[in-house]
Each structure stands twice: as C-alpha cells, then as structure tokens.
Amino acid sequence: RELKIILLILFCNFIKKLITMLTKKVENALNKQIEHEANASQFYLAMASWAETKGLEGVSSFFYRHSDEEREHMLKLIKYVNERGGHAIVPSLAKPPKVFDCLSHVFQDLLDHEVMVSREINKVVDICLKDKDYTTHNFMQWYVAEQIEEEALARHILDKLKLIGDDKGGLYLFDRDILNMNPAKN
Ligand code: FEO
Numbered sequence: 001r002e003l004k005i006i007l008l009i010l011f012c013n014f015i016k017k018l019i020t021m022l023t024k025k026v027e028n029a030l031n032k033q034i035e036h037e038a039n040a041s042q043f044y045l046a047m048a049s050w051a052e053t054k055g056l057e058g059v060s061s062f063f064y065r066h067s068d069e070e071r072e073h074m075l076k077l078i079k080y081v082n083e084r085g086g087h088a089i090v091p092s093l094a095k096p097p098k099v100f101d102c103l104s105h106v107f108q109d110l111l112d113h114e115v116m117v118s119r120e121i122n123k124v125v126d127i128c129l130k131d132k133d134y135t136t137h138n139f140m141q142w143y144v145a146e147q148i149e150e151e152a153l154a155r156h157i158l159d160k161l162k163l164i165g166d167d168k169g170g171l172y173l174f175d176r177d178i179l180n181m182n183p184a185k186n
Pocket of ligand 1: 040073150
C-alpha cells in the first residue's frame with residue numbers, strides 16, 4: 001500500500017513537471033535573451049573600463065554598476081529556465097569595443113543597445129503569447145518594465161550631455177552627478 005502511494009506521488013510530480021515545462025520555442029527564446037543580457041553586461045564593462053582610463057570616475061562607476069545589473073538580469077533568466085524544466089545555456093560573448101570616441105557616443109551606444117534589448121524582449125513576450133505560456137509571459141513583464149526605465153535614463157543622460165556640449169566644467173560636474181544615478185532599480 002505504501003509503495004502504491006509513493007508511486008502515485010512520483011507519477012503526480014512527473015505529470016506536474018510535464019505540465020509546467022517550457023516549450024522548446026520559449027526555452028530557445030529565453031536562451032537567446034540570456035545571451036543578450038550577457039552581451040550587454042560585457043559591453044557596459046568595456047565602457048566602464050574605458051571611462052576609468054579617462055579619469056571619469058563617476059561614469060566608470062555608473063557602467064560598472066550597470067554591467068553588474070545586466071549580469072543579474074542574465075542570472076534571473078538562467079534560474080527561471082532551469083526551474084521550468086529547461087536547460088539554460090551559458091553563451092559565448094561578443095568582443096566589445098576597446099575605445100569610444102566621446103561620452104556622447106558612449107551614452108548613445110547605451111541607448112541603442114537598450115532599444116535593441118527591448119525589441120528582443122518584446123519578441124520573447126510575443127512567443128509566450130503564441131505558445132500560451134502565460135507564466136513566462138508574466139515573468140517577462142519585469143523585464144518589460146525594466147527596459148522602460150533603462151531607456152528613459154539613457155535618454156535623460158543624453159539630453160544632459162547635449163546641454164553641456166564641450167564645456168569642461170560642465171563635464172566635470174556631470175561626472176560627479178552621475179555617481180548618484182542608478183542604472184536601474186532591481
Ligand atoms: Fe537587461 Fe538593460 O537589459
């Protein structure tokens with residue numbers, strides 16, 4: 001009798017796992033997103049290092065933090081994929097640029113990259129809806145909201161840089177003020 005109960009529990013767990021498992025399409029889309037988050041982290045790390053070599057302490061600290069945040073985004077996805085019975089793949093990374101022309105270009109690159117990431121997140125959301133995976137759809141809403149904040153912040157910083165132009169004193173103050181700006185709130 002006990003053996004029957006154990007077998008029943010095992011069978012129920014097996015069925016539950018099957019029901020909650022990711023479809024291959026959703027799993028692949030999430031793995032692609034893991035790659036985007038990892039590349040964003042790498043890209044921002046290169047920006048942080050470049051800024052540090054230019055003596056821009058505030059900007060480099062902003063990008064070191066931003067790079068860490070993107071790694072957190074990647075880890076959150078990895079854990080989710082594995083929890084849902086998939087296999088999260090750790091991707092190989094694209095080599096980011098070593099040097100950047102100027103601060104405005106760095107922040108324009110940041111904005112462009114975030115716009116691209118938002119587009120990719122929307123694709124994942126779309127696949128979730130088509131596959132009727134409402135759990136992953138719900139999970140992805142955190143990323144959708146995060147992207148709105150990140151894009152807005154990049155635009156806000158670019159506007160400030162446009163105002164400052166080539167003014168050295170303005171750039172000095174900008175580098176000091178950015179120390180208090182959060183890349184995103186987790
Ligand atoms: Fe996690 Fe800024 O993309």
